[in-house]
Amino acid sequence: MTKRFLQLSLILTGLIMLFPLQGMAETPFPTIHEPEGAGVKCVVEDEDVMRRNHMDYIQHQRDKTMREGIRAESDGSYSLSKCIDCHVEANDQGVVPTHNDKEHFCVACHEYAAVQIDCFQCHADRPQKFIKRAAKDMGGE
Amino acid sequence: MSDQINDSRRNFLSKAAVAGSITIAPGVFLHQTAQAKPDEQAVSNSTRWGMLIDTDKCAKGCTGCVDACNNEHALTGFDRPESDAQYIRKVSLVEKQTGHEISLPLMCQHCEKPPCVDVCPTGASMKREDGIVLVDKHICIGCRYCMMACPYKARSFVHEKIEDQTLSAPRGKGTVESCTMCTHRVDKDGIPACVEACTEDDHNAMTFGDLNDPDSAISQELKKHGGKQIRADLQLNTGVRYRGL
Numbered sequence: 352m353t354k355r356f357l358q359l360s361l362i363l364t365g366l367i368m369l370f371p372l373q374g375m376a377e378t379p380f381p382t383i384h385e386p387e388g389a390g391v392k393c394v395v396e397d398e399d400v401m402r403r404n405h406m407d408y409i410q411h412q413r414d415k416t417m418r419e420g421i422r423a424e425s426d427g428s429y430s431l432s433k434c435i436d437c438h439v440e441a442n443d444q445g446v447v448p449t450h451n452d453k454e455h456f457c458v459a460c461h462e463y464a465a466v467q468i469d470c471f472q473c474h475a476d477r478p479q480k481f482i483k484r485a486a487k488d489m490g491g492e
Numbered sequence: 493m494s495d496q497i498n499d500s501r502r503n504f505l506s507k508a509a510v511a512g513s514i515t516i517a518p519g520v521f522l523h524q525t526a527q528a529k530p531d532e533q534a535v536s537n538s539t540r541w542g543m544l545i546d547t548d549k550c551a552k553g554c555t556g557c558v559d560a561c562n563n564e565h566a567l568t569g570f571d572r573p574e575s576d577a578q579y580i581r582k583v584s585l586v587e588k589q590t591g592h593e594i595s596l597p598l599m600c601q602h603c604e605k606p607p608c609v610d611v612c613p614t615g616a617s618m619k620r621e622d623g624i625v626l627v628d629k630h631i632c633i634g635c636r637y638c639m640m641a642c643p644y645k646a647r648s649f650v651h652e653k654i655e656d657q658t659l660s661a662p663r664g665k666g667t668v669e670s671c672t673m674c675t676h677r678v679d680k681d682g683i684p685a686c687v688e689a690c691t692e693d694d695h696n697a698m699t700f701g702d703l704n705d706p707d708s709a710i711s712q713e714l715k716k717h718g719g720k721q722i723r724a725d726l727q728l729n730t731g732v733r734y735r736g737l
Contacts, residue, residue: 417628419534420620420679432659449655473629473664475657482656484566 381459386437395429402460405434409470431470436478450476529679540604540623540731541673542703543687544710544719545596547736549697552595555582557698560689561599564674565661570652577648577663579671580686594736597686597698600625600646600671601722602731608638608647617668623703623731624675629667638668643723646670673700673731703731 395401395408408429415421438456441447448455450471453462457476461468475482529535561567561580569576580599586592606625608617616632619625627638627647639647647670654664660676663669674684687698701710713719719733 413630415534417626417630418618418620420529420622420675421532421534422676422679473654473657473662473667475659475662479659484656484658 378463381463382454383459384438384440384454384456386440395433405429431474435476439477439481441481447477447481529681535620535622535679537621537623538704540703541678542602542623542701542710542731542733543673543684544699544713544733544735546697546699547594547596547734549695550595550597551693551695551697552584552593554595554693554695556689556693556695557597557686558582560685561671564658564685565663565672566656566658567663568654575649575651577650577669579646579648579669596734596737598644598646598722599686599732600642600673601644601728602671602673604729604731606728607641607643607726611637611641613637620675624673624678625670626672626675627668627670629662629664629669632667634666634668636668642670643726643728 396404401408409431412429413431434456439447442454448458450458450468453459455476457468457470529539558578558580565579567577567579580597583596583598585594585596587594602619602623602625604623606617606619608625609619611617613635614631614633616628616630617625617638618628634649636649639645639649647668649668650663650665652665657663661672674682674686677684683700687700690696690698699710699713701708703711703714705711706715714733717735719735720737721728721730721733722737
């Protein structure tokens with residue numbers, strides 16, 4: 352009888368201890384950088400559609416470009432560099448965030464959703480105008 | 493992969509196409525030579541891009557093409573020439589008996605039957621329909637089989653983390669890369685950066701064009717003077733040809 356009572360009280364204290372954690376576990380929603388002239392519709396799709404499906408759109412376009420050489424820049428084509436060109440801008444301090452910064456347009460959401468982005472291992476994470484490149488001569492012969 | 497080219501099937505189909513066209517009307521062929529490709533159209537095998545390099549015009553000590561290539565693709569070195577990425581190399585050949593020296597740029601030869609594509613376990617090493625051999629870095633696992641298979645030592649492996657890539661040349665650690673014949677330019681009716689630089693320097697040692705189009709400058713040159721393949725014995729039918737070897 353005492354053993355049973357001890358078990359029950361242990362379970363109860365465990366349950367009680369769990370409750371306060373619920374409120375604390377929430378992660379704040381990321382602040383997402385809006386492009387110049389906020390409220391402007393994204394050139395490709397609506398915001399909610401892009402948020403849900405951008406990975407599929409970009410992946411589809413990537414194979415077309417890579418393997419079939421289709422580099423259409425007409426409306427309705429998806430392009431990672433187009434996203435970057437509008438959404439990645441200098442912040443108030445004049446610093447352009449890279450994919451190592453949490454305020455980067457892509458990184459902000461991906462951190463929140465805990466989804467790793469591999470794009471920027473190869474692709475430029477900022478518009479080209481922000482990239483200063485030291486022309487280094489590697490030599491030939 | 494379903495879009496991979498199967499040679500025997502292709503040969504059969506082209507014979508069948510010839511037979512078909514004969515029954516339609518003798519002497520009339522239902523195929524057209526390549527024109528400027530509309531943006532939304534996939535590349536096709538009616539074009540085969542190639543390059544002709546005249547070693548007599550290639551200036552010794554000049555690295556114009558190499559520099560242009562490095563700039564175009566933002567190839568940065570780490571002062572480790574053994575492992576730094578290189579799409580083009582300048583190679584000097586000296587004939588021992590006469591002392592005659594030849595200088596030439598060597599890059600991916602864009603073979604018709606590329607050994608690098610044969611050995612790739614993931615399908616990342618691939619040949620586009622228009623004959624340009626590429627690495628699809630999205631699915632490259634960095635095994636480097638292609639580097640071993642290539643008889644021209646044309647491919648490099650990216651050993652270091654890369655930042656600040658250009659828009660048209662994404663490149664990153666853990667993948668293999670090589671000359672892309674500047675697909676990003678070619679797809680927009682441009683010419684490769686190396687050819688442009690060589691022409692700008694007034695050396696005119698490099699000609700770029702469509703090998704399938706008998707009227708293109710490169711085809712005309714090849715018809716008149718011929719062009720050698722490096723390691724022709726391997727029967728890879730390279731897209732890059734050399735004169736004066």
